[in-house]
Amino acid sequence: MDLASRIGWTLLSFFVALNYGFVINGIIRKVMARIQGRFGPPVWQPYIDLGKMAFQRNSISHGIMFWLGPVFRAVGGVGLYLLMPVVMGDPRLYAFTDMGDLLLMMYFMFFGSLGMALGAGEGGHPHSPIGISRGLSQMTAYELPFILAVVALVAQTRSFDVTAIMAAQQGGVLHWNLFANPLSSIAAFIALLGMNMYAPFNIVGAPTEIPVGPMTEYHNAYISFMMVGRSAFAIAKTVLFMNLFLGGAHSVIEAVVKIFAIYFWTVFVGAVFMRFRAEQSVRFFLRWPAALGVAGLALSLWR
Amino acid sequence: MKNHEPDKPWDLTRFPTIQPPAGSRPHADAGDATCFLGAEDRLRAPKLDEAVATIKNWFRAMSLNVLAFGTGCGAIELRPLATSRFDMSRFGITGAPTPRQSNVFIISGYLATKTLKRVIRCYEQMPNPKWVVALGSCTINGGMYWDSYNTIKVLDLYMPVDVYISGCMPRPEALIAGFSYLMDEIKAGRANGWHHYLENLDWYRENQKQVITDWDLPDYNW
Numbered sequence: 001m002d003l004a005s006r007i008g009w010t011l012l013s014f015f016v017a018l019n020y021g022f023v024i025n026g027i028i029r030k031v032m033a034r035i036q037g038r039f040g041p042p043v044w045q046p047y048i049d050l051g052k053m054a055f056q057r058n059s060i061s062h063g064i065m066f067w068l069g070p071v072f073r074a075v076g077g078v079g080l081y082l083l084m085p086v087v088m089g090d091p092r093l094y095a096f097t098d099m100g101d102l103l104l105m106m107y108f109m110f111f112g113s114l115g116m117a118l119g120a121g122e123g124g125h126p127h128s129p130i131g132i133s134r135g136l137s138q139m140t141a142y143e144l145p146f147i148l149a150v151v152a153l154v155a156q157t158r159s160f161d162v163t164a165i166m167a168a169q170q171g172g173v174l175h176w177n178l179f180a181n182p183l184s185s186i187a188a189f190i191a192l193l194g195m196n197m198y199a200p201f202n203i204v205g206a207p208t209e210i211p212v213g214p215m216t217e218y219h220n221a222y223i224s225f226m227m228v229g230r231s232a233f234a235i236a237k238t239v240l241f242m243n244l245f246l247g248g249a250h251s252v253i254e255a256v257v258k259i260f261a262i263y264f265w266t267v268f269v270g271a272v273f274m275r276f277r278a279e280q281s282v283r284f285f286l287r288w289p290a291a292l293g294v295a296g297l298a299l300s301l302w303r
Numbered sequence: 304m305k306n307h308e309p310d311k312p313w314d315l316t317r318f319p320t321i322q323p324p325a326g327s328r329p330h331a332d333a334g335d336a337t338c339f340l341g342a343e344d345r346l347r348a349p350k351l352d353e354a355v356a357t358i359k360n361w362f363r364a365m366s367l368n369v370l371a372f373g374t375g376c377g378a379i380e381l382r383p384l385a386t387s388r389f390d391m392s393r394f395g396i397t398g399a400p401t402p403r404q405s406n407v408f409i410i411s412g413y414l415a416t417k418t419l420k421r422v423i424r425c426y427e428q429m430p431n432p433k434w435v436v437a438l439g440s441c442t443i444n445g446g447m448y449w450d451s452y453n454t455i456k457v458l459d460l461y462m463p464v465d466v467y468i469s470g471c472m473p474r475p476e477a478l479i480a481g482f483s484y485l486m487d488e489i490k491a492g493r494a495n496g497w498h499h500y501l502e503n504l505d506w507y508r509e510n511q512k513q514v515i516t517d518w519d520l521p522d523y524n525w
Contacts, residue, residue, distance in 0.1 A: 037387035052366035211400030219403035
């Protein structure tokens with residue numbers, strides 16, 4: 001496939017993924033409302049919010065890094081998505097996966113948060129550094145089980161290539177890493193709870209406590225840009241989990257269903273749990289998921 | 304319920320000059336003719352601009368973010384709005400914890416002069432366009448605090464009010480009715496109180512300084 005059609009297909013797939021992220025956000029708000037016995041906003045409410053945020057006026061900026069924070073965030077999401085093969089065996093949906101391996105993907109996953117931390121720090125509001133310090137400490141904590149799980153998969157497959165890891169899982173549901181290496185998978189899926197920042201790990205934003213944490217000074221166009229970056233990142237991250245643990249997808253429909261299932265795992269957990277404090281969540285991640293990750297790594301090295 | 308339809312939207316000389324703090328860059332300056340809600344782009348007046356303004360106003364009306372700032376006892380009536388019985392999120396109304404991310408300010412009941420200072424600060428930090436909903440009779444004529452020494456009696460002297468909801472206290476149903484009226488006003492481009500505030504900033508400042516004796520706010524709270 002030549003470069004032009006490759007870029008074209010990647011843009012198309014990115015556009016669809018972005019919209020799927022927005023629809024999922026709408027469904028999440030609806031589902032949370034139904035769980036709480038409310039009707040909730042319409043499913044297309046994220047689109048209305050996006051439009052409204054874009055049409056409000058920005059009132060202030062705090063400097064260059066303040067501008068760049070949401071951009072870095074979006075770059076993390078877009079960069080991750082560009083490296084992600086979405087549907088197995090369909091080179092049109094492989095994006096630029098041959099140009100980067102798992103290490104680069106994991107770098108992109110953390111790049112956005114770090115950029116956002118720098119940008120929000122320039123906002124100068126006292127709540128921003130509080131949220132940032134909580135977010136970064138929680139991030140370092142959930143990194144450990146996630147990286148242990150990824151290293152276990154890499155040791156098992158002897159490859160950093162996502163397509164190779166996907167190929168190793170073919171041949172039936174029981175070949176998925178979710179069943180082939182359950183300990184690592186459980187560790188990674190618990191780490192996903194921390195990444196998606198729903199309860200019990202939503203200390204970073206901590207609504208009603210430190211108003212919205214790092215984003216306190218951000219408004220309107222910044223927020224609308226962040227919404228775009230966040231939904232791209234959410235989908236890209238979920239596709240990574242699908243490829244690593246659920247054997248990838250063979251059709252777009254399968255991808256849509258698996259992404260929905262993986263994402264709503266964190267939403268449903270978030271709907272029923274209370275919020276951990278920062279030190280509780282750090283301790284939690286360094287205890288059970290990390291132990292499971294070490295056990296999963298030992299298991300995959302032993303086999 | 305007021306209608307601050309500007310007479311001459313194209314006349315930019317009426318706007319007060321507001322200087323931002325050093326090191327900050329304001330994007331929405333008061334002298335921006337497109338600041339108007341319904342009257343925006345009337346200067347050029349082609350049908351397309353009008354349609355764009357209508358679409359913008361529809362988006363603004365369908366996604367209201369209420370600043371979480373309860374000034375008085377009326378804030379107790381705001382809680383049920385978020386719960387399953389009344390559920391304001393059906394209308395796209397959500398709470399916003401910081402002034403930067405909100406565009407509706409509910410003055411919920413009596414407003415002490417001490418609180419007024421914080422209210423002004425928050426109101427001016429909200430990005431334009433923004434709307435004020437005054438809740439309860441205290442904001443209209445003082446209500447049961449009509450002879451109190453430290454509450455303000457008529458809110459409209461200190462802030463531009465777009466919708467008044469009378470009662471003591473108004474029920475959540477009345478609030479929903481008020482919100483629905485506000486949404487209609489925004490869609491029709493008539494809720495221009497924030498613009499009236501910018502136009503008459505000097506007058507509002509004078510009134511505010513009369514009741515706030517320890518005035519230490521900057522010229523404008525960016």
